[in-house]
Amino acid sequence: MHSSSLSHPLRIGTRGSPLALAQAYEARDRLLEAHPGLSVEIVEIKTTGDKVQDRPLAEIGGKGLFSKELDAAQLENRVDIGVHSMKDLETHMPDGIVLAAFLPREDVRDALICPTVSRLADLPEGAVVGTSSLRRQAQILAMRPDLKVVPFRGNVQTRLRKLAAGEADATLLAMAGLNRLSMEDIAATALEPEELLPAVAQGAIGITTRAGADEILDLLAPLNDPETAWRVTAERAFLAELDGSCRTPIGGLAEAKGDQVRFRGVVARPDGSGMMAVERNGPVAEAVAIAAEAGKFLAKDMDDSYRP
Numbered sequence: 092m093h094s095s096s097l098s099h100p101l102r103i104g105t106r107g108s109p110l111a112l113a114q115a116y117e118a119r120d121r122l123l124e125a126h127p128g129l130s131v132e133i134v135e136i137k138t139t140g141d142k143v144q145d146r147p148l149a150e151i152g153g154k155g156l157f158s159k160e161l162d163a164a165q166l167e168n169r170v171d172i173g174v175h176s177m178k179d180l181e182t183h184m185p186d187g188i189v190l191a192a193f194l195p196r197e198d199v200r201d202a203l204i205c206p207t208v209s210r211l212a213d214l215p216e217g218a219v220v221g222t223s224s225l226r227r228q229a230q231i232l233a234m235r236p237d238l239k240v241v242p243f244r245g246n247v248q249t250r251l252r253k254l255a256a257g258e259a260d261a262t263l264l265a266m267a268g269l270n271r272l273s274m275e276d277i278a279a280t281a282l283e284p285e286e287l288l289p290a291v292a293q294g295a296i297g298i299t300t301r302a303g304a305d306e307i308l309d310l311l312a313p314l315n316d317p318e319t320a321w322r323v324t325a326e327r328a329f330l331a332e333l334d335g336s337c338r339t340p341i342g343g344l345a346e347a348k349g350d351q352v353r354f355r356g357v358v359a360r361p362d363g364s365g366m367m368a369v370e371r372n373g374p375v376a377e378a379v380a381i382a383a384e385a386g387k388f389l390a391k392d393m394d395d396s397y398r399p
């Protein structure tokens with residue numbers, strides 16, 4: 092039996108999309124593995140980001156939209172923890188909420204989903220790509236200025252439906268989401284970071300709780316994957332230096348090579364007409380400072396053409 096003195100089931104707060112639920116189930120399974128017999132419950136929280144599907148995220152107020160209501164539910168003690176895609180979280184956590192654990196990171200790469208070709212280079216001249224991500228848009232236009240980008244919002248299933256309906260010839264989605272949804276069978280080719288640098292924290296799940304909730308922090312501690320934690324922390328430090336509003340196309344990736352970190356970052360113009368890249372290597376122990384310095388390095392050359 093589990094010895095937690097929680098007087099109620101541990102309430103896991105999550106958004107209601109199929110991907111969010113898959114991530115919440117993963118968090119639950121890992122909690123139960125670490126604490127057999129623990130009583131857990133999943134609580135769906137509707138978020139503004141889920142309700143507004145017709146406009147680009149950058150327009151309606153950005154990343155915080157997906158987490159605000161989940162944060163409120165934790166602060167009001169309606170749920171005990173929140174399960175988040177780290178790439179959707181703002182760089183600074185709101186007062187009273189802490190990041191308590193990172194689950195082992197999934198595939199960080201983006202995937203090209205296209206029923207006809209498997210490489211970006213093989214898309215016909217002028218082909219239409221559906222994406223509302225300025226980061227994806229900017230990087231593919233830098234390689235293929237002839238492509239036409241149309242907005243594609245909504246959850247993974249909605250975007251795939253739009254693709255099937257012929258609203259675009261191809262779309263880009265995170266491999267992590269497809270893997271977590273067991274959608275291996277769709278025509279997806281992973282793009283290497285050399286081609287398309289992923290979003291900061293792509294593929295990582297973070298678990299939040301109330302600051303000072305010691306009992307819950309103790310329950311979450313064994314779930315934390317230290318490598319994911321430092322990689323995501325470093326990437327977010329890079330983003331923080333760039334004032335990473337989601338209107339600026341930014342990519343960032345920290346990778347472990349033994350006791351060394353390889354950090355890569357890009358800032359691009361949304362139309363792909365310009366791109367600044369940085370790469371730094373150094374000891375893992377200094378990963379966060381290395382990534383922050385890379386961010387400062389790009390920030391000093393970033394003029395308004397990078398901030399639409």
Ligand SMILES: NCc1[nH]cc(CCC(=O)O)c1CC(=O)O
Pocket residue numbers: 176177178179247263264265266267268292293294295296
């Ligand atoms: N913005 C939506 C979102 N948030 C996290 C993921 C994928 C999973 C992840 O990156 O951890 C997705 C969908 C996508 O980008 O394809």
